[in-house]
Amino acid sequence: MSWDSLENFLAMGGYAFYVWGSYLVTLGLVVAEIVLLALRRRSALAGLRRHGTGAQGYR
């Protein structure tokens, strides 16, 4: 373990911007992908309920 305090951990030996800039953007994009997938699923299901088999007016 290289850290004796939370401040030291967050400071990353002076490289905080680079290290946390990498990890936070990774986390942000992964969360964004999961949210977009959930939204896409919801709209696909809503579309099916409106226009799926048995509903009128699809194609």
Add this chain to the structure above:
Amino acid sequence: MNWFKYSSPQTFFPLAGKLAVWFGVLAAIACAVGLYLGFFVAPTDAQQGEAYRIIFVHVPAAWMSMFLYLVMAFWAGLGLAFNTRLSGMMASAIAPTGALFTFLALWTGSLWGKPTWGTWWVWDARLTSELILLFLYFGFIALQAAIDDPRRADKAGAVLALVGVVNIPIIYFSVKWWNTLHQGASVSLTKAPTMAATMLTGMAVMAFGFWFYSIAAALMRARCIMLERERASEWAADYARGSA
């Protein structure tokens, strides 16, 4: 086991849902363990200080960017050869996640390059070929989005994906073929790794985490694509009614 049983969207849909949950759980566990190893077990690097800890996300993301492209091209090629519906859906489902990891490889590489090389970006062979990979993913996604008929979109995308495979060995061997800025591989199949064992373990566990995450995300996206494309079929409508 009859593999063809799962080659139709109707039978693959529920299986994909179960697999996605399991791989999502495995991804969360592997990433938690990998981050713990990377931040709390692996020592400070003698030359790079703490900046090197970026590699725990950079290297697995770069591996996934190339690996996912090969898997995408494999599915695309299978669809082109055998005209199976599901193959094209799998290729389309992988592309955005592949693009995500390609972007992350470039982004984290840039943040690592600034403190260690002194520059955000250079037109080095490795960096340039990885950027081309990002454009190949974008091109694949854009081409498919531009064609209304999904079967034709699959075919056009498959040709692009297969032609683009030539870029993968170029990325992989770029650090050997051209002597530019990006360093050679620290981990290879033929030589002993040139890094501390705990660093290597952390990187490997993170790679498994990203791999499992990619499987989960691609399966979830494949399920969306199945629902979107199978609108005219009974099972999709039933499923939508059941999950109201």
